[in-house]
Amino acid sequence: MLLVAGACIARADDGTQRFAACLDELAMVARSEGIPGALADEVLGRLTFQPRVIELDRAQPEFQQTFAAYLRGRVSAARIDQGRVLLARHRDLLDGLTQTYGVPGHYLVALWGMESDFGRFTGRMPILDSLATLACDARRSDFFRAELITALRLIERESLEPAAMRGSWAGAMGQTQFMPSTYYAHAVDGDGDGRIDLWGSPADALASGANLLQSLGWKRGQRWGREVSLPTGFAYEKSGMEQPRSLTEWAELGVRRADGAALPIADLNARLLLPMGHAGPAFLVYDNFDVLLGWNRSISFAIAVGHLADRISGAGALHARLSDRDVAMATSEMAELQRRLTELGYSPGEADGILGPATRSAVRAFQLDQGLIADGYPDETTRTALAALPEVSAR
DSSP states (O other), X not given: OOEEETTEEEOGGGHHHXXXXXXXXXXXXXXXXXXXXXXXXXXXXXXOOOHHHHHHHHOOOSEEEOHHHHHHHHSOXXXXXXXXXXXXXXXXXXXXHHHHHOOOHHHHHHHHHHHHXXXXXXXXEEHHHHHHHHHTBSTTHHHHHHHHHHHHHHHHHHTOOGGGOEEOXXXXXTTTTBOHHHHHHHOOOSSSSSSOOTTTOHHHHHHHHHHHHHHTTOOTTOOSEEEEEOOTTOOGGGOSTTOOEEHHHHHHTTOEETTSOOOOOOSOEEEEEOTTGGGSOEEEEOHHHHHHHHHOOOHHHHHHHHHHHXXXXXXXXXXXXXXXXXXXXXXXXXXXXXXXXXXXXXXXXXXXXXXXXXXHHHHHHHHHHHTSOOSSOOOHHHHHHHHHSOSSOOO
């Protein structure tokens, strides 16, 4: 294990001593960036190295959830019911936030539920110790050093108690799970008490979420997207985040609402997403979907937030049946698929074991070339066709 901050390098056998030296250097950096010396010395001098944080940072789950399992776990009946209760309880606050920021209350409540189960679980790790541990680690030291310095600014600005700053192992905190830089730049005082407390104040958390979404470009009066139905013989190769079309064009291709009704008549572009391929649910997503991705880059997260918001506001369950399969391809299997696609001349991006937009696009291109249903999802048929090709092949 290497620990680093600037020129600070530590090995596991003398990690405590090197971590202390790293903290000294971080204290100098903090002073150079305007943090009062007394604050930097007092806070940083009390921090301890967290080996568990390094373990979690290095951990890559071998098996990942399918989209269906992810959605079932996060858009549960209990969460929907609680979301509806809280939407009604905070109606005046949420209506005011919609007026100010343009974000409807059910989206804010959905994000609140997704991030911390409506404030019930905000994390137990000591934020400052975690940030310092990661700032002194070689892998992403620059990023976490900046976050640690910003956390010190927050302590000064908001009179936060360092010992009470607890959250995720990577430094996300409060009921909205903001990183320090997001907290500092976008958190606002929603309850009017003169300070911003994302742990103890639901009003601060909801207002801060609204402010962040507005800053990311939320378009007032527009949805996130919607579930849709596709006609028999649909050209699935037209799906994907990189292929926007107008609602008129989608309607001409036979796309309809999930209940069979016509798509709305509106001057909007949308992308068709098939998170589990042609056999799973289909979604048209709009510009506000990109805003949700700005909060969290996971497509599954953004769809879950949008669907949860719809359910909280009274909509029904998805029309499409969700697969009962809970475990997706192993990370190592996905990485091998990515490497094979690269060898064959496709462009899936880094072999990171994650089924992201670039990998879906490459799978779609491969499926087209093989005469398969080109939905961008590496199902068993696609994987079998890929495995059947020689190790070296030219397109």
